[in-house]
Amino acid sequence: MNLWLKMAVVILILVVIATSVSSLMTLEQSRRSTIEQKINECVLSQERIIREIVEGAIIKEETDSVLLLSEFDISNIVGTALCDTGDFFSGIGVFTYNGVCIFNTALEQSNYIVLFDKIQDGKEDVFCVCSDEERKVIRGVSSFLVDDTELILAFEHDISSIYESWDKELRMLNKVNFIVALTVAFVMTFLLFILLYPMSLINRGVKEITNGNYEYKLAEKGCYEFKILSKNINALSQSVLLNVEKLKNISEGRKKFIDNFAHEMKTPLTSIIGFSSLMSIRKNINKEKIAEYSDIITEEANRLKKLSGKLLELSTAEHVLLDYSQVAISDFFHEIKTIMQPMLEEKKCQLNVEFDDTVINIDKELFKSLFYNLIDNAIKASLPGATIFLNCQTSQTKRNKVILSVTDEGIGMSESDIQLAIEPFYMADKARSRKENGVGLGLTLCAEIVRQHNATMHISSQLNKGTKVCIIMNTEDSNG
Amino acid sequence: MNKILIVEDDRNIAYLIANILMLSDYQYVNAYDGFEALECINRDRFDLIILDIMLPGVNGFEIQDKVKHLDIPIIFLTALQDVHDKVNGLRAGAEDYIVKPFEPLELLARIAVVLRRTNREDSLLKYGDISVNINKHIVIQKDKVVNLTPTEFDIFVFFLRNVDIAIFRECLFKAIWNTEFVVESRTIDTHIQNLRRKLNLQNKLITIPRIGYRLEKE
Numbered sequence: 001m002n003l004w005l006k007m008a009v010v011i012l013i014l015v016v017i018a019t020s021v022s023s024l025m026t027l028e029q030s031r032r033s034t035i036e037q038k039i040n041e042c043v044l045s046q047e048r049i050i051r052e053i054v055e056g057a058i059i060k061e062e063t064d065s066v067l068l069l070s071e072f073d074i075s076n077i078v079g080t081a082l083c084d085t086g087d088f089f090s091g092i093g094v095f096t097y098n099g100v101c102i103f104n105t106a107l108e109q110s111n112y113i114v115l116f117d118k119i120q121d122g123k124e125d126v127f128c129v130c131s132d133e134e135r136k137v138i139r140g141v142s143s144f145l146v147d148d149t150e151l152i153l154a155f156e157h158d159i160s161s162i163y164e165s166w167d168k169e170l171r172m173l174n175k176v177n178f179i180v181a182l183t184v185a186f187v188m189t190f191l192l193f194i195l196l197y198p199m200s201l202i203n204r205g206v207k208e209i210t211n212g213n214y215e216y217k218l219a220e221k222g223c224y225e226f227k228i229l230s231k232n233i234n235a236l237s238q239s240v241l242l243n244v245e246k247l248k249n250i251s252e253g254r255k256k257f258i259d260n261f262a263h264e265m266k267t268p269l270t271s272i273i274g275f276s277s278l279m280s281i282r283k284n285i286n287k288e289k290i291a292e293y294s295d296i297i298t299e300e301a302n303r304l305k306k307l308s309g310k311l312l313e314l315s316t317a318e319h320v321l322l323d324y325s326q327v328a329i330s331d332f333f334h335e336i337k338t339i340m341q342p343m344l345e346e347k348k349c350q351l352n353v354e355f356d357d358t359v360i361n362i363d364k365e366l367f368k369s370l371f372y373n374l375i376d377n378a379i380k381a382s383l384p385g386a387t388i389f390l391n392c393q394t395s396q397t398k399r400n401k402v403i404l405s406v407t408d409e410g411i412g413m414s415e416s417d418i419q420l421a422i423e424p425f426y427m428a429d430k431a432r433s434r435k436e437n438g439v440g441l442g443l444t445l446c447a448e449i450v451r452q453h454n455a456t457m458h459i460s461s462q463l464n465k466g467t468k469v470c471i472i473m474n475t476e477d478s479n480g
Numbered sequence: 481m482n483k484i485l486i487v488e489d490d491r492n493i494a495y496l497i498a499n500i501l502m503l504s505d506y507q508y509v510n511a512y513d514g515f516e517a518l519e520c521i522n523r524d525r526f527d528l529i530i531l532d533i534m535l536p537g538v539n540g541f542e543i544q545d546k547v548k549h550l551d552i553p554i555i556f557l558t559a560l561q562d563v564h565d566k567v568n569g570l571r572a573g574a575e576d577y578i579v580k581p582f583e584p585l586e587l588l589a590r591i592a593v594v595l596r597r598t599n600r601e602d603s604l605l606k607y608g609d610i611s612v613n614i615n616k617h618i619v620i621q622k623d624k625v626v627n628l629t630p631t632e633f634d635i636f637v638f639f640l641r642n643v644d645i646a647i648f649r650e651c652l653f654k655a656i657w658n659t660e661f662v663v664e665s666r667t668i669d670t671h672i673q674n675l676r677r678k679l680n681l682q683n684k685l686i687t688i689p690r691i692g693y694r695l696e697k698e
Contacts, residue, residue, distance in 0.1 A: 259559075263534055266559035267490050270581040274496040277584050281646040282503065283694065296492050 003199075004192035012185040019180060023173045031166050035138070035159060039127055042138055042157050045088055046125075050144045050153055052081040053094075057146045069147055071102075077146075078103045090137070091156040097143070102151070112154050115141040119152055135160045198222030202230055209233070214241035260425035264307055264439060268300035303439070310441040313369060314424075317448045322363040329355045329392045329404075332364070336371045336390065343376065348385050351375070355392040358402055360473060362453060370449045373442040374406040374469050380436045381410030381467060402473045409466040418459050422447040482527040482595060483507040487517040487543065488557065489535050493580075497530060497557075500584040504641050506591070514538025521547050527600045528591060531574075533558040544574060553598045555590060557582075585648060589655035592641055605640045608698045610679060612637060619679070626678050631656065635671055639685065639695040648692045 056077040057069055069077075078094045082103060093104035099116055101109065111130070118126045118141075125142035138157040143150055198221050205218040214237050218230040275293040279285060333353045344351055371390075378388045388408050395401035413421065417428040425440040427433040433440065450457040450471055461467040484506050488494040494510050501508045509524065511517035514537035521529070529547070531554050533540035544554055553575040575594040578587060595601040596614075605612040610621045614637060619626045628636065634656050639647070649668055672693060676682050684696045 263559040266580040267493065270559075271490075271492040271496055273581040274493070274500070274584055278496070278499055278503075281585065283644050283646070283696075296495070300492060 004189065004196045007192050008185055008189040011188050012181055015184045016177065016181045019177050020174075023177065024170075027166060027169055027173065031162060034162050035129060038157060038159055038162070039138055039140075042089075042127070042140055042155065043125075046140060046142055046153060046155060049081050049092075050142065053078055053151075053153075054144065054146060056081060061147075067147075074146060074149070074151075075102050078151075088157070089155045090158040093154050095152045095154060097150040097152065107154055107156060111139065111156075112141060115139065115154070116152065119143050129159070136163045195223065198226040198230075202226065202233065205230070206233060209237045209240075214238075214244065257424050260440075261311075264425055265304070268303045268307075271300040272297050272304075303437070306437060307439045307441075310439050310445065314441060314445050314448060317366060317369070317445055317452060320366075322366070322452055324361050324363060326359050327362055327364055327367075329358045329360060329402075332360075332367070333390055333392070336368065336375070339368065339372060340375050340379075343379055344388075347379055347382070349379055349382055350387040351390060352387050353390045356394060358392060358394055358475075360402060360475060362473075366449045366452065370446050370471070371404075371406070373446050377442055377469075378406055378408035378410065378467070380433075380438065381412070382408050383410065386410065400475045402475055404471040404473065405468055407466065407468040412463045412465050412467050413459075413461040414463055418461055421459060422457075481505065481507050482600060483509070483525070484591070485509050485511060485517065485520055485524075485526045485529045487511045487514075487529060487535065487540070488532045489513055490532075493532075496584075497587070500587055501591075503584070503645050504588055504591075514540075514543055517543055518546060521550065521552070526552055528552065528594060529554045530587075530591075531556055541568065553594050553600070555594060583648075583651065585642070585645070585651040586654060588642060588645075589638070589651060592638065592655065593658070605637065607640055607643070607695075608684075612640065621679060628675075628678065632671055632675055632678075635668075636675055636679070639693070643695050644697045646688050646691050646694045652692065 057074065060069060060073055060077060061067070064073075082092055082094070082105065089105075091104075091106035093107040093109075094102045095109075095112075095116075096102060097120075099109070111132075115126050115128070125140060127138060127140040130137055130139050136159050138159055139155070140157075141152055141154045143152050145151070201221065202218055205216060208216045216237065218234050220227045220230045220234075222230075275297050279290060279293055333355050337351055337353055340351060375388060375390070382388060386409055388406065391403075391405045391407070393403045393405070395403060413428055420426045421428070422443045424444045426443075427438060427440045446469075447457055453473065455471055455473045458470045458472065459467065460470075484501055486494055486497045486501070486508055488497060488510075489512055491512070494512065498508055498510060509520055509526070511520050514535045517529075517531075517535075518538065520526075529543075529552055531540045531543060533556055535543075538546075540556060540558070544556075547554075555576045555578060556574050557578050557580065559580045575598070576590050578590060592601065601614065603613060603615040605614065610619065610626075612619050617630075617633060619628055619633065619636070635652065638652065638655050652668060672685060672687075676685050681695075684698075686694055686696060688694055
């Protein structure tokens with residue numbers, strides 16, 4: 001069942017109960033007070049009649065100058081008094097204490113036995129509301145003395161009309177209640193439908209988003225709650241969109257890596273398979289050709305070896321747990337220089353090392369690999385006989401920053417090449433890289449190592465002027 | 481003689497392809513990047529282009545797009561294995577697509593198929609006293625017409641184009657039946673025996689154990 005329908009039904013029921021109960025109670029109250037008023041009127045009339053009878057008796061005694069009135073006189077006096085009452089009472093009668101009828105208009109004496117008993121028990125007057133088969137009546141009895149004779153006045157007052165009008169009012173009320181409840185229900189349903197309309201809009205929007213349209217924006221309309229809900233759903237779809245985008249980027253990056261990797265793997269493989277195949281299928285092949293082909297095969301096999309080595313290094317850098325230790329820059333740079341010496345000599349390059357007494361917290365093996373690659377790049381970029389600078393600086397402004405840099409005065413890179421430099425397999429000049437035995441993973445590896453150390457790498461370069469690679473380390477970070 | 485342009489940036493692979501083409505006596509020109517390739521195409525007439533996709537400068541698809549109007553058949557040569565790229569290349573009108581690494585004879589077979597399909601192959605071949613007219617599907621030995629079945633004819637032409645090269649059975653299957661599956665090696669053996677008998681090639685078309693066959697030089 002819909003929420004708005006449910007709410008409308010519940011409200012309808014509550015309205016019906018509330019109006020019925022309150023109007024019933026009001027009706028009952030008014031009926032009760034009407035009856036009470038009637039009783040009071042009865043009492044007053046009764047008292048007046050009694051007074052008339054008593055006064056009539058006294059006057060009779062005085063005019064007749066007797067001490068005791070006869071039963072006949074009394075019945076005459078009572079008859080006179082009762083005749084004056086008009087038709088207020090539907091029935092009235094006077095009885096002796098023993099229940100003998102003196103005067104009776106229309107009373108059924110049997111209805112009064114219980115009341116007489118109560119008078120005989122010592123009460124002066126008794127009233128009750130009784131219902132006969134068809135009528136509602138007030139019955140009352142009251143005792144009084146005439147010449148020391150105790151008499152009982154009994155009366156009956158018909159109040160059926162009160163009940164009849166009450167019934168009528170009740171029916172009327174039911175009708176009104178029914179109409180009011182229907183109106184309220186209709187208005188409520190309509191109102192709820194209007195108020196809950198933004199809900200259906202939100203629903204439609206959520207369905208749209210579920211179908212993958214993450215760009216869909218819900219209109220922030222309606223009550224405060226709906227606005228907040230729409231806003232939150234919008235935020236949700238936005239964040240899903242961002243995550244999808246992120247995942248897409250990751251998967252695209254991975255696909256690109258695999259494509260490049262396939263290319264870099266297959267290029268040497270093509271030469272190896274091709275030339276070895278050529279040697280086996282050609283019948284007359286001379287010694288020079290065989291030597292030439294073998295050289296190419298060896299060269300390409302070495303390239304594969306280098307590629308797999310670099311990939312292994314990269315994978316290690318990505319997945320190995322760092323083994324931190326405190327390393328003095330002076331010792332570290334000295335070690336680096338020793339490692340690089342053969343390559344420097346091969347190209348007749350100089351390595352100019354500058355350092356202070358800083359101690360850094362690093363994984364020494366990974367950092368060796370980092371600087372090996374950076375200096376290797378610098379040597380490849382430099383002309384024979386050039387100088388390469390290896391520097392360590394502690395930041396003047398912020399004491400906790402250490403900047404390690406490798407600078408060359410070689411061929412440099414263009415702005416766009418700098419952007420792409422750390423991309424796996426990116427080579428600014430493929431032919432030259434191939435000649436220098438590069439596979440395009442060096443800077444990728446460096447960037448990974450730097451990232452693992454929570455440091456940052458900054459490359460600045462100018463074509464034909466040289467390149468400077470800075471590793472900016474946060475010593476407090478790495479100490480912590 | 482068919483002239484083929486090799487567009488490949490890797491020097492060793494370019495040299496490899498050149499050496500493979502030499503086996504079948506094709507003429508060839510090497511281009512090492514996209515610009516050089518476009519220059520060569522503008523300057524010279526080629527029967528076929530062997531085109532690498534990942535090239536510095538202008539990539540393979542772009543080159544294909546630029547030379548489309550010349551109607552030169554193109555065989556793409558690439559490390560990309562992505563089906564999407566394959567479809568891209570073939571839809572754009574490439575004749576074939578070879579994934580690195582490849583076998584030399586596979587390349588030769590594909591070249592032959594493409595040249596035949598585009599009617600660019602040399603239609604007259606000679607081997608000793610045998611002359612073959614490919615367009616007319618006729619083999620003449622000592623002025624007498626020799627009747628060959630279509631399959632035998634195709635196999636013989638393939639050998640003529642690859643004289644003195646050891647031909648693997650798989651390679652022969654690929655070239656003649658255009659299928660990767662080696663159906664039954666006996667089928668090929670039967671065809672070869674028929675060829676030897678019909679053309680008196682007993683000492684020329686020899687069996688190389690465990691490999692396949694070779695048509696010796698005249």
